[in-house]
Amino acid sequence: MLTTPLAVLNNLSAFRGERQVLNGFNLTLHEGESVAILGPNGCGKSTLLKLLTRDLYHVDQPDSQLLIKGQSQINLMQLRTWIGMVSQDLQALYTPYTKGRDVVASGLFGAIGVHSHLNLTDAQQLRVDQVMADLHLEGLSETMFQRLSTGQQRRLLLARALIHQPSTLIFDEPTNSLDLQAAFELIATMRQLVQSGTNLIIATHHVQEIIPEVQRIILMKQGRIVADGDKKQVLTTDNLSALYGIALKLMEQDGFYQVYPA
Numbered sequence: 001m002l003t004t005p006l007a008v009l010n011n012l013s014a015f016r017g018e019r020q021v022l023n024g025f026n027l028t029l030h031e032g033e034s035v036a037i038l039g040p041n042g043c044g045k046s047t048l049l050k051l052l053t054r055d056l057y058h059v060d061q062p063d064s065q066l067l068i069k070g071q072s073q074i075n076l077m078q079l080r081t082w083i084g085m086v087s088q089d090l091q092a093l094y095t096p097y098t099k100g101r102d103v104v105a106s107g108l109f110g111a112i113g114v115h116s117h118l119n120l121t122d123a124q125q126l127r128v129d130q131v132m133a134d135l136h137l138e139g140l141s142e143t144m145f146q147r148l149s150t151g152q153q154r155r156l157l158l159a160r161a162l163i164h165q166p167s168t169l170i171f172d173e174p175t176n177s178l179d180l181q182a183a184f185e186l187i188a189t190m191r192q193l194v195q196s197g198t199n200l201i202i203a204t205h206h207v208q209e210i211i212p213e214v215q216r217i218i219l220m221k222q223g224r225i226v227a228d229g230d231k232k233q234v235l236t237t238d239n240l241s242a243l244y245g246i247a248l249k250l251m252e253q254d255g256f257y258q259v260y261p262a
């Protein structure tokens with residue numbers, strides 16, 4: 001039985017400031033698959049992800065189309081139950097004085113922080129408690145954002161995204177700026193999420209972040225997809241060397257990848 005794709009992007013153009021990042025961009029993302037999008041700095045990974053979360057809009061042209069779950073007109077609250085986002089951009093928006101619990105609760109409103117006019121219902125309070133407990137974050141409820149490590153902040157952002165139990169979670173450079181312990185904890189959590197039925201879309205330039213559960217790899221360069229397909233076929237020494245314009249050697253062990261200079 002054919003299911004409606006998670007996202008269909010047809011002939012999309014997108015700008016960041018005055019710069020055209022995507023031009024005639026096409027991509028279909030399916031339900032039930034976990035995907036890694038790799039490409040050098042500035043190739044357009046975050047721009048693509050922001051289109052999916054509606055943080056950014058494509059240029060409205062007669063022959064362009066963006067469908068999420070088959071819909072072109074997308075209710076944002078509905079969208080958050082389909083797609084959650086964890087990114088450094090979002091992390092950077094929080095004020096130093098936001099308490100841990102409010103970071104998580106703010107996801108209920110699609111807000112940055114919880115303001116005095118935003119009252120949580122008992123059910124919402126319970127949901128915040130539950131998602132914080134699931135990620136072992138109860139102890140950070142009252143701690144201000146500025147007092148947390150980058151790893152703790154990132155886990156709060158993950159809890160914020162999980163508040164709506166989205167079927168797909170986007171991670172934009174998930175372990176950037178994390179120390180090894182925080183990075184490996186986050187990778188373990190990402191694996192558990194896939195194993196419990198959440199699909200991941202991971203954008204990165206670090207192959208170490210491609211967890212074994214990822215099946216599909218998309219390689220991007222200068223706003224275009226240069227390779228797309230099954231991990232074994234696409235994630236190769238030759239493809240990565242061409243992507244980054246440097247001779248590399250790719251090694252795989254226990255489903256994880258590492259690169260070395262060739």
Ligand SMILES: Nc1ncnc2c1ncn2[C@@H]1O[C@H](COP(=O)(O)OP(=O)(O)OP(=O)(O)O)[C@@H](O)[C@H]1O
Nearest residue numbers: 016017018019021040041042043044045046047048
């Ligand atoms: N607000 C902005 N104004 C102008 N240009 C921007 C803006 N945001 C991003 N860009 C530029 O758009 C291009 C694509 O950026 P994008 O963040 O999508 O790339 P990326 O592949 O995610 O890069 P990175 O791996 O460095 O995060 C880059 O050249 C970037 O400098």
